[in-house]
Every structure is written in structure tokens, then in C-alpha cells.
Amino acid sequence: MTDIHSHLLYGVDDGATSLEMARALLAQYAASGVDSVICTPHQNKTLRRTDVLRKRFSLFQGEAATTVRLYLGAEIYYYEDMADDLKSGELLTMNGTPYVLVEFSLHNEERIPDAVYELSIAGYRPIVAHIERYGYLTRDGLFEIRENGGLFQVNARAFEHRSCAKLLKFLLKHEMLDFVASDCHRDAERNVDFTAAKAYILKKFPGQYEKLFGNNGKIFLT
């Protein structure tokens, strides 16, 4: 399995704070059957530092000394002109592919379908990060995002929360759930734990288990 949303790369955002913590997370990955991780540090309009992230990532690959395969991407907070900055190489896509992990405001209602459309026509394939967190998103909005070329990622921990149950069921029922990811930040809380997600999908939607916990991330790995 590939974890496509992870703040494992330490010391660059609100994720892992030390090499020791990153190593603890790598141990959790190994125990969870995750063999590949795309590190997705935060990027936004004012904080891009792509060169710094590349350097830090290549240093980390040496330090980590792990059998878990590591790749670099980013979680980009959507902003106007984001497509231009992707084109000029100022933002990171998922391991250099046209796929981009993009997050939106959780509180101020944003036109996510329009943003997805804009990125799609610019030649990118947007993956909406933690789709369960946008309370303002309607069912019609979800379908619209899909029609506009968007993919959906949910955090594994969402399966532990009753408040997310309806949405998760809806996405799975319509086969619109593309990725379950850890979005891990720390080794204690917000860590790597796919237990609840795996148990639910195995029980309720076993036909989608292999897609979500087997070959899900292969499209990014070149």
C-alpha cells in the first residue's frame, strides 16, 4: 500500500518534528503494511520553498535508512493562480506526475468544483485532500467535483468518527473514494492507523478493499 498524504518529512511544517519521530512513524508504516509513502509537506501561496523541500527530502532519504520507499509531493492549499505556479515548477506535484494533492478552506465556503475544473483544464489531476472535512460541501458538489476531473482522498481516522459515517458510505456506494491516507502529523496523535478504515471497508465494501489498500498509489510511482 502507498500512503499518499503524509507529513512524515520532519521539520518543514506542522508534521513530524524530529528524525526520531519520523522513524517512529516509519515503524508504524511498516507495521501497517505500507511499503511506499509520498511525503506531502504543506505548500501555499506564500510558502512554496520547493527547492528547500527537495533538498530536505533527499537528505531525509539518506537519514531514514528505511525499506519503506519514499517519494516527494506536497499538500497545496488552493489559491488563484495555483496552476501557473505548478506550470513554472514553483509547486510540487505528486512525485512529478500531473496529480496534485490540494486542500481548501474548512470554514469559508469555497467553490471546490470550479477550482478542480480550473486545475483539470490546465493539465493536472487534482486530488481533494481529506474530503470529509468540508462541512459545506453538498452531495451535488461532490458529483460536480467528480465530473470536473477531481479525485477524493479521505483520512483513515475519519472511519473512527460517527459524524463522517454518512459521507464515507455515500462515497463508497458510488465508488467515488479513491484514496484512504493517514495524513499523519505526529507519532502519538494523528499518526498512522488504518485499522478502523480497513475493518469497515472489508466488512461493508470488500470489493473495494484491494483498490484502496493494495494498488491505490501505483499511479504516482515511476
Ligand SMILES: [Fe+2]
Ligand atoms: Fe495534510
